[in-house]
Amino acid sequence: MYVEQLYTKCLSEAAYFISEGGEAAIIDPLRDVDVYLRLAEEKQVKIKYIFETHFHADFVSGHLELARQTGATIVYGPDTEASFAFHKAKDGEEFSIGSLKMTVLHTPGHTLESSCYLLHDEQGAPYCIFTGDTLFVGDVGRPDLFSGELSKEELAAKLYHSLNTKIKPLADNIILYPAHGPGSSCGKNLGPDTFSTIGVQKQMNYALQDMTEEEFVQKVTSGLAEPPAYFPINAKINKTGYEELDTVMQKGLTPLDVPAFKALVSEGAWILDTRNSTVFTEAFIPESVSIGLDGRFAEWAGIVLPFGQQLVLVTDEGKEEESITRLARIGFDSVLGFLKGGIEAWKSAGEPLDLIIDIDVDELAMDLPNDKRLEILDVRKETEFNDGHIKGASNMPLSTFSDILTIAMVDPERNLYVHCAGGYRSVIAASLLKRQGFHNLRNVLGGYAKIKEIKEIPLVKTAAENV
Numbered sequence: 017m018y019v020e021q022l023y024t025k026c027l028s029e030a031a032y033f034i035s036e037g038g039e040a041a042i043i044d045p046l047r048d049v050d051v052y053l054r055l056a057e058e059k060q061v062k063i064k065y066i067f068e069t070h071f072h073a074d075f076v077s078g079h080l081e082l083a084r085q086t087g088a089t090i091v092y093g094p095d096t097e098a099s100f101a102f103h104k105a106k107d108g109e110e111f112s113i114g115s116l117k118m119t120v121l122h123t124p125g126h127t128l129e130s131s132c133y134l135l136h137d138e139q140g141a142p143y144c145i146f147t148g149d150t151l152f153v154g155d156v157g158r159p160d161l162f163s164g165e166l167s168k169e170e171l172a173a174k175l176y177h178s179l180n181t182k183i184k185p186l187a188d189n190i191i192l193y194p195a196h197g198p199g200s201s202c203g204k205n206l207g208p209d210t211f212s213t214i215g216v217q218k219q220m221n222y223a224l225q226d227m228t229e230e231e232f233v234q235k236v237t238s239g240l241a242e243p244p245a246y247f248p249i250n251a252k253i254n255k256t257g258y259e260e261l262d263t264v265m266q267k268g269l270t271p272l273d274v275p276a277f278k279a280l281v282s283e284g285a286w287i288l289d290t291r292n293s294t295v296f297t298e299a300f301i302p303e304s305v306s307i308g309l310d311g312r313f314a315e316w317a318g319i320v321l322p323f324g325q326q327l328v329l330v331t332d333e334g335k336e337e338e339s340i341t342r343l344a345r346i347g348f349d350s351v352l353g354f355l356k357g358g359i360e361a362w363k364s365a366g367e368p369l370d371l372i373i374d375i376d377v378d379e380l381a382m383d384l385p386n387d388k389r390l391e392i393l394d395v396r397k398e399t400e401f402n403d404g405h406i407k408g409a410s411n412m413p414l415s416t417f418s419d420i421l422t423i424a425m426v427d428p429e430r431n432l433y434v435h436c437a438g439g440y441r442s443v444i445a446a447s448l449l450k451r452q453g454f455h456n457l458r459n460v461l462g463g464y465a466k467i468k469e470i471k472e473i474p475l476v477k478t479a480a481e482n483v
Contacts, residue, residue, distance in 0.1 A: 017034075017035075017036045017116060017137055017138060017143070018033070018034065018035045018036065018059065019032065019033070019034050019135070019143075019144065019193075020032065020033045020055070021193060021210065021211060022051060022052075023197065023210055024046060026311070026312050026313055026314060026315065026342070027046075027074065027075055027200075027312075027314060027315060027345065028196045028197045028198060028199040028200035028206070029044075029046065029074070029075055029195065029196060029200075030044070030193065030194065030195055030196065030197060030210055030211075031043060031044050031045050031046055031052075032044070032146055032193060033052060033055050033056075034113055034116070034118075034135065035055075035056075035059050035061045035113070035114070036113055036114030036115060036116045036138070037113070037114020037115050037116075038060070038061050038062065038114060039061055039062055039064045039112075039113045039114045040055075040056050040059065040061040040062065040063045040064060040113065041063070041064060041065040041066070041067055041111075041113050041118065042063060042065075042066050042067070042078075042082060042088075043067045043068075043069070043133065043146045043193075044067070044068060044069055044072065044077065044146075044148065044195050045066060045077060045078035045079065045082050046075060046076075046077070046078050046345055047075070047076045047077065047078045047081060047258075047261055047344055047345050048078065048081075048261060048341050048344070048345065049078040049081050049082045049085065049261075052078070052082060053082075053085065053086070056086075062086075063082065063086040063088045064088055064089070064113060065088055065089050065091055065111055065113070065118075066078075066079050066082050066083055066088050066089070066090045066091065067091045067111075067118070067133050067146070068090065068091065068092050069093075069130060069131055069132065069133070069146065069147070069148025069149065069150070069195055070092075070093075070126060070127045070129055070130040070131070070148050070149060071096075071098075071127060071129065071162055071251045071254045071255050072149075072195075072250065072251065072254055073161045073162055073202065073243070073247035073248065073250050073251040074196075074200065074201060074202055074244075074247060074250060074315075074346070075250060075314075075345050075346055076250055076253050076254060076258055076344065076345055076346060076347045077254050079102075079254075080100060080257060080258065081260065081261055084260070089102075089103050090102040090103065091103045091105050091111065091120075092104060092105065092129055092131070093105055093107070093120055093122050093123075093129050093130065093131025094106060094107055094120075094122045094129065094131070095122070095124065095128045095129045096129040097255075098255050098256070099255065099256045099257055100257050105120040105131070106120065107120060107121065107122040107131075108120065108121075115138045116135060116136060116137065116138065117135075117136040117140065118133050118134070118135050118136075119133070119134040119136065120132075120133060121133070121134055121145075121182045121183075122178075122182075123147075123150040123175075123178035123179070123182050123183070124171070124174045124175070124178055125150060125156075125157070125159060125171055125172065125174045125175020125176070125177075125178045125179070126148070126149040126150055126156070126157030126158070126159060126161070126171070126175065126202075127149075127157075127161070127162050127171075127251075128164060128166070128171075128174075130148060130149065130150050130157070130178075131148070131150075132145055132146060132147045132148060132150055132151075132182065132183070133145065133146040134186075134190075142186065142187060142190050143190065143191065144190060144191035144192070144193055145183075145186065145190055145191070145192060145193065145214070146193045146194075146195075147183070147192060147193065147194050147195070148194070148195045149194070149195050149196065149202050149203070150175070150178060150179075150183070151179065151183055151192065151194060151217065151221070151223070151224075152194045152196060152197075152200075152202075152203050152206045152207070153192070153194060153197070153206060153207035153208075153209045153210070153211070153212045153217070153221075154205065154206055154207030154217075154220065154221055154222075155203035155204060155205055155206045155207065155221065155222075155223065156175060156179070156203060156221075156223040156236060157175070157202055157203055158202060158203055158204065158236070158240055158243075159171035159172040159174075159175055159236060159237065160237070160240055160243065161202070161243055161247055161248070161251065162247075162248060162251040168237050168240070169233050169237055172232065172233040172236045172237050173229055173232075173233055175232075175236065176229045176232040176233065176236075177229075179223060179224060183214070183224070184218065184224060186214045187214065187215075188213060188214055188215025188218065189213060189214075189215060190213065190214045191211060191212075191213055192211060192212045192213055192214055192216075192217055193211050194210070194211070197209070197210035198210075199312070201241070201243060201244060201247075201315075204239060204240065204241075207220075222235065223235070223236065241397070241398075241415075242415070244315070244318055244319045244415065245318075245319065245323065245418060246318035246319070246323055246346055246347070249323050249347060250318075250346060250347050253347050258347065258349075259349055261341075261344055264340065264344050264349045264351075265337065265340055265341070265344075267351065267352065267353075268329075268336075268340035268343075268351035268352070268353065268354070269336060269337065269340065269353075269354070270352065270353035270354070271353065271354060271356035272328065272352075272353040272354060272355055272356055273356055273361075274355070274361060274362060274365040274367065276353070277328055277353075277355045278367075280326070280328050280352055280353070281303075281328060284326060285326040285327060285328045285352055286303075286305060286321070286325055286326070286327050286328070287301055287303060287304040287305065287327075287328055287329075287330060288304070288305055288307060288317070288321070288327045288328070288329055288330070288339075289301070289304040289305065289306050289307075289329075289330040289331075289447075290307060290308060290309045290313065290329060290330070290331045290332075290335060290339045291306075291308060291309075291330065291331065291332050291335075291359070292308050292309075292310050292332075293306055293308040293310065293311070293439060293440055293443035293444075294374075294439070294443075296308065296372075296443060296447070297371060297372040297373075297374050297443060297446075297459055298371060299359060299363070299369045299370075299371055300330070300359070300369065300370055300371070300372075300447075301330060301355075301359070301362055301367070301369065301370070302368060302369070302370045302450075303370075303450075303451050304330060304370075304447060304451075305320070305321065305444070305447050305448060305451060306443050306444055306446075306447040307320070307321075307444055308440065308443070309331075309335060309338060309339060309342070310440070311440040311441075312440075313339075313342050314342045314343060314345050314346045314348075315346070316414070316441075316444060317342075317343055317346065317348060318346040318347075318348070319414070319415050319418060320414065320415075320417050320418050320444060320448060321348070321418075322418070323347070323348070324350055325350060326350045326351075326352055327343075327348070327350060327351045327352065328351070328352055328353055328354065328355065329351060329353070329354040329355065330354070330355050330358060330359055330362075331354055331355075331358060332358065333358055336354045339351075339354075370450065372443065372446045372447070372450065372457070372458075372459050373457070373458050373459065374458070374459050374461050375433070375458045375459070375460060375461065376460075376461050376462070376466075377460060377461070377462060377466045377467050377469070377470050377473070378470065380433060380458075380460055380467070380470075380473065381470050381472040381473050383433070384406075384472075384473065387431055389429065389430050389431045390430070390431045390433060391410060391427065391430040391431065391432055391433070392406050392408065392409035392410065392433050392435070393409070393410055393412050393426070393432055393433065393434045393435075393445070394406065394409045394410065394411050394412070394435060394436075394464075395412055395413060395414040395417075395434060395435070395436050395441050395442055395445040396411070396413065396414075396436050396437055396441070396464065397413050397415070398411060398413060400437060400464075401413075402477070402478055403477065404464070404468065404475055404476070404477050405464070405475065405476065405477075406467065406473060406474065406475060406476075407474040407475065407476045412425075412426075412445075414436070414441045414444060414445050417444075417445060417448050420452075423448065423449060423452050423454075426449065426454065428453070428454060428456075430456070431456050431457075431458070432449065432454060432456060432457035432458070433457070433458045433460055434446050434449070434457055434458065434459055434460065435459075435460035435463045435464060435467065436463045436464070437463045437464050437465060438462065438463045438464075438465050439459070439460075439461055439462055439463045441463075442459050442460065442463060443459055446459050
């Protein structure tokens with residue numbers, strides 16, 4: 017028996033490869049399926065099943081692409097309705113992978129069709145369970161993402177019964193393999209690990225403690241942040257189907273000379289610059305949006321860019337395919353091409369450049385008491401802000417920048433100093449502000465991690481003290 021977790025850190029997503037006796041199964045694959053095909057070839061096994069735990073909201077699954085290339089059967093749990101061919105499993109139904117058995121456990125709550133897959137080893141003993149978004153390390157899947165006509169409270173009630181009747185009775189030694197790890201927006205506060213055991217979760221996961229249904233519903237539905245706008249779109253794509261990745265790649269990998277690049281921009285395409293954020297600030301094409309490949313690239317692209325917006329790319333040489341692939345993972349298929357030769361080609365053509373002024377925290381400390389027009393824009397999450405921030409700072413989470421009204425609230429007469437936790441999000445925010453015509457801004461290098469080291473910068477801990 018071979019079981020491997022294939023973890024994609026920038027999406028906090030875990031897919032799984034299981035093989036035995038010349039057969040294999042994939043759990044919750046990403047859209048770019050080459051890694052699963054390579055593994056199958058290395059292990060000399062045939063992919064027999066593609067098990068989907070539910071309709072994912074945070075990424076486009078590879079179920080259709082993988083089935084097309086391998087002939088494998090797509091399996092979803094009960095209550096699934098989709099626009100493509102798949103096997104709708106019954107609760108308790110068993111599937112064989114060589115001498116292994118996989119049992120379907122219908123666990124509605126995160127979504128109606130959510131199901132877990134319990135894997136039995138060669139001797140028939142339960143070995144591990146793939147829980148999708150039903151159960152995470154330290155958390156459970158939020159019930160407000162793709163709930164159909166049910167309220168989040170109604171789905172949370174279903175999740176309560178799923179956990180108590182299907183998960184808690186399992187043996188403590190069974191390995192827990194969830195679909196997501198820390199940083200995912202599919203739960204409220206996932207733990208730092210990407211796998212655990214049922215026994216450990218019974219001890220430390222708040223959702224598996226003894227409580228009434230009413231108490232559980234209140235705990236699970238309280239404190240939910242607004243989900244990213246692309247989540248329901250991705251869930252719908254996974255339910256109805258999508259364009260083949262090869263077609264998306266062929267279109268996106270079109271090299272564009274400077275005149276062709278400029279022509280597409282004049283027709284409405286947005287410029288997405290995927291270079292490292294520290295390089296972007298030094299020189300970029302005016303009106304570019306910076307989302308560097310060095311961070312949670314696809315997630316932030318999905319949050320701040322309009323879905324379906326046509327894009328042209330500026331990348332480091334050799335990073336074009338990676339940029340397009342990672343965008344395609346969240347259904348952003350409208351890349352029209354990339355600037356051939358990158359930013360150097362733009363410079364060589366004598367085209368205008370823009371920049372964002374970077375300052376270190378010592379300069380911020382000097383400017384704070386002396387610049388009466390200075391305004392601090394803290395683009396971290398509200399929870400991060402409340403845990404500690406510069407006195408007098410305005411909290412404007414980057415996740416809200418997709419709403420043009422958010423940026424409209426910024427005073428254009430102020431000198432804006434933008435920061436996040438470490439510097440990645442602040443550059444995205446600064447590029448979006450620049451795109452809207454704000455030029456009197458500074459990016460604070462190192463973000464709050466460096467700011468809190470400077471004793472001259474006054475800090476407070478709650479939003480209520482923001483005076």
